[in-house]
Amino acid sequence: MLEESTESEWQSEVKTGTTIIAVEFNGGVVLGSDSRVSAGETVVNRVMNKLSLLHDKIYCALSGSAADAQTIAEMVNYQLDVHSIEIGEDPQVRSAATLVKNISYKYKEELSAHLIVAGWDRRGGGQVFVTLNGLLSRQPFAVGGSGSSYVYGFVDAEYQKGMSKEDCQQFVVNTISLAMSRDGSSGGVAYLVTIDEKGAEEKCILGNELPTFYDQ
């Protein structure tokens, strides 16, 4: 079962084999991610923050190819900066998600990244958008990355409409913790970002502070 790999580790693509999640609550959103970046079997970075800023109150969660996802996020960050100055106010979350979608769709054959865009704007409150493969869809919550497959059952069962901010934060932390314990490509620490009218608050939860479940 243990085979020697003939290719060196530098030849495998660097993927953020990942767990990412974003949830809406009344008045904002909570985004969460793990922190493992792998190149094949090697963990290249065990503390990467996959929650990337697009604007003051709009973040995106990165998954898939690390380079593709980071580049898309940087491009959209730039475009939103220009856009918000042109229109003279904070951009809508939908605008950020549309910009991400336009890049993902146009270059879908060349890119392999999935970004979940979430944030707060004054018109729509907290919003979560999914942009997988170039589609655009608003959802009350979304999960992504390799670790998400292990937690679909959990999120579907545990999600309730009308959760408070603290409930959402707990829900996100629990989900990431469970995914990290089952998915080999997810691990490290958990990063959390909570966005509401007042702004964005970033938090890092270390490995030993994460919630434990029956097998831990």
Place this chain on the structure above:
Amino acid sequence: MSSIGTGYDLSASTFSPDGRVFQVEYAMKAVENSSTAIGIRCKDGVVFGVEKLVLSKLYEQGSNKRIFNVDRHVGMAVAGLLADARSLSEVAREEASNFRSNYGHNIPLKHLSERVAMYVHAYTLYSAVRPFGCSFILGSYDQDDGPQLYMVDPSGISYGYWGCAIGKAKQAAKTEIEKLQMKDMTCRELVKEVAKIIYIVHDEVKDKAFELELSWVGEVTNGKHELVPKDVREEAEKYAKDSLEEEDDSDEENM
């Protein structure tokens, strides 16, 4: 205030010694030769009224429209050279469409008017082209930002307004508009007042027949810009004609 800028007025790329660009001023004169268009913003929407002079009895009714739809939620009323105005309405449509394609939502009216104004301004910089000979009023309604009204003139400036008028009777129309308490009116009330103003400023002696073009966008149309429905228009025109007759009667009493 007409002055001839002999020698300094041949191209838009020349300033006169007293700091004016005459080609742009001449373009604005072209707007003043056209018949009047007004736009008024009220509590829950925007209403446009255009005095469309009918130059020949052979014209089909409703041809040569001067109110355009730029996007679902934006209307544009024009005065000046109609061909220039049509070309600019296409520019505005493209801007609105590209914005929606890039950003996924309706273009804010302030941004649209700034973009089109920038385009109009570009044509005032070079001798190879002439400035656009039209002014236009843009109006929209949005759930969150409410009604908005902007006007763009041939020099490439855009201003936000509660009420504005362009064309030959703009001064008279502005006086009438200032009498209105538009912030407290609804679209249905305002439609009648707009019709009345157009009838008031229309010069029976110099210009004969005219068609009244009325359009609105607001809560009453659910945010969609459209021509006013036939029954509302007829009611508004009746109100306008009746008010004019009343004023005529009151004049006779004074005699």
